[in-house]
Amino acid sequence: MAEPSYTPPAQEDAATPEEPQRRAFGWCAWHEGHAEGVRLIDVIEQGSGSGITHFACGPCRTIYGLVPFADR
Numbered sequence: 001m002a003e004p005s006y007t008p009p010a011q012e013d014a015a016t017p018e019e020p021q022r023r024a025f026g027w028c029a030w031h032e033g034h035a036e037g038v039r040l041i042d043v044i045e046q047g048s049g050s051g052i053t054h055f056a057c058g059p060c061r062t063i064y065g066l067v068p069f070a071d072r
């Protein structure tokens with residue numbers, strides 16, 4: 001029988017970082033060059049096969065007011 005008043009401490013994942021992809025290096029589609037810290041902005045679905053993905057770096061997200069796909 002489990003005692004309802006007892007709650008075991010759950011802090012084994014306390015040190016897990018929130019954004020493992022924060023400093024991802026990749027292609028920025030807005031200034032058309034490689035940059036550090038790019039994030040996925042848009043996915044354009046196609047009829048078949050994989051969609052077209054657009055990544056943007058930090059400065060371009062600020063300039064163009066872009067919202068990362070995962071933050072919507």
Ligand SMILES: [Zn+2]
Pocket residue numbers: 028029030031032035056057058059060
């Ligand atoms: Zn850029």
